[in-house]
Amino acid sequence: MADGHGLRLLNPGPVTMTERVRRALASEDVCHREPEFRDLVASVRTRLRDVYGEPDYTAVLLGGSGTAAVEAMLSLVGRDETALVVANGVYGERIAAMLEAQGKAHEVVRSAWTSGIDLEAANAALATGRFQRVLTVHHETTTGRLNDVGALGVLAREHGATMLLDAVSSFAGEALRLVEWNIEALAATANKCVHGAPGVSFVLAQNAALARAPSNGGATSVYLDLARHAADQARGSTPFTLPTHVTRAFDEALAELEDDGGWRSRHATYAERSKQVRAVCAELHAHPLLEGQADYGATLTSFRLPPAVTYEDLHAQLKHDGFVIYAGQGTFAGAIFRIAVMGALSAGDLERLARSLRRALG
Ligand SMILES: *Cc1c(COP(=O)(O)O)cnc(C)c1O
Numbered sequence: 001m002a003d004g005h006g007l008r009l010l011n012p013g014p015v016t017m018t019e020r021v022r023r024a025l026a027s028e029d030v031c032h033r034e035p036e037f038r039d040l041v042a043s044v045r046t047r048l049r050d051v052y053g054e055p056d057y058t059a060v061l062l063g064g065s066g067t068a069a070v071e072a073m074l075s076l077v078g079r080d081e082t083a084l085v086v087a088n089g090v091y092g093e094r095i096a097a098m099l100e101a102q103g104k105a106h107e108v109v110r111s112a113w114t115s116g117i118d119l120e121a122a123n124a125a126l127a128t129g130r131f132q133r134v135l136t137v138h139h140e141t142t143t144g145r146l147n148d149v150g151a152l153g154v155l156a157r158e159h160g161a162t163m164l165l166d167a168v169s170s171f172a173g174e175a176l177r178l179v180e181w182n183i184e185a186l187a188a189t190a191n192k193c194v195h196g197a198p199g200v201s202f203v204l205a206q207n208a209a210l211a212r213a214p215s216n217g218g219a220t221s222v223y224l225d226l227a228r229h230a231a232d233q234a235r236g237s238t239p240f241t242l243p244t245h246v247t248r249a250f251d252e253a254l255a256e257l258e259d260d261g262g263w264r265s266r267h268a269t270y271a272e273r274s275k276q277v278r279a280v281c282a283e284l285h286a287h288p289l290l291e292g293q294a295d296y297g298a299t300l301t302s303f304r305l306p307p308a309v310t311y312e313d314l315h316a317q318l319k320h321d322g323f324v325i326y327a328g329q330g331t332f333a334g335a336i337f338r339i340a341v342m343g344a345l346s347a348g349d350l351e352r353l354a355r356s357l358r359r360a361l362g
Pocket of ligand 1: 139
């Protein structure tokens with residue numbers, strides 16, 4: 001690659017890992033039934049709970065990508081309940097598809113993918129009193145929008161419902177006020193803002209929600225039965241084989257997050273990187289897809305492709321220079337490109353990226 005560097009991943013996960021985390025991946029082999037692995041899982045779960053310092057929540061570690069964690073979290077939707085999904089992108093739609101596959105009653109409040117979540121329509125739906133759970137996506141990676149989960153959580157509380165949140169691309173990178181926002185549980189993954197390796201994910205749930213879970217009949221899968229994983233992990237066990245080396249790397253990534261100053265400092269780093277990327281793109285007439293800068297979170301920006309530039313050409317030029325960017329999904333395929341700024345990136349990487357973008361778009 002250019003300047004002798006490896007590829008830098010600017011897709012929204014998996015991210016470029018630090019050497020420290022990569023070394024942990026090559027750690028000694030361990031049996032998942034031995035005390036040393038039990039201690040490792042306990043360490044990961046404690047560190048996860050402490051990222052936002054929420055004492056009344058418990059982290060449940062799962063083998064699988066972020067989607068597995070979201071699907072396991074849906075164990076908390078009981079079979080006799082009705083869920084409200086508030087969607088404005090691919091990942092909100094995926095939650096609805098999971099509820100459909102699980103045969104659980106639900107309705108979807110949709111808004112245009114370039115708009116925020118529709119709080120008015122959500123409020124009207126909640127006012128019918130039919131919903132016990134409200135599901136949405138915090139950072140909708142489809143566009144890079146940070147949804148107003150706090151406002152939705154307050155509406156849900158007013159109508160006696162609790163929130164289940166897809167925080168897969170925001171956990172450790174954005175502010176999350178779990179109690180204040182009425183979040184009963186969230187799902188996230190190792191390999192986005194935490195900078196671990198792909199292969200493990202987790203649900204962070206209120207202790208009371210986990211205590212209630214075994215009796216609500218919400219588990220529709222043996223592998224992704226959240227209550228079973230929670231009960232086993234509380235006993236220092238795990239129902240199935242976890243990816244042991246990936247778990248070791250996750251613990252190291254969480255330790256590194258702590259050493260780096262926690263989610264606040266990571267958020268500040270991402271915000272600064274995104275500011276630089278947006279400034280270069282503005283200069284090159286690649287305009288943000290969303291109207292307001294304030295609509296975006298810190299981790300990712302979606303840009304409209306300038307006329308006469310195809311995604312394939314842009315991707316190829318940037319990859320030649322050592323960077324992997326990301327295409328649009330769904331209706332945005334071929335119309336936008338996305339640049340995420342998670343992972344191990346140096347100031348020099350960002351300067352090289354700016355030069356590469358100027359070559360490709362200038
Ligand atoms: C990445 C992502 C997921 C899950 O993706 P996996 O490929 O299963 O890890 C879910 N929701 C959001 C918002 C995401 O960004």
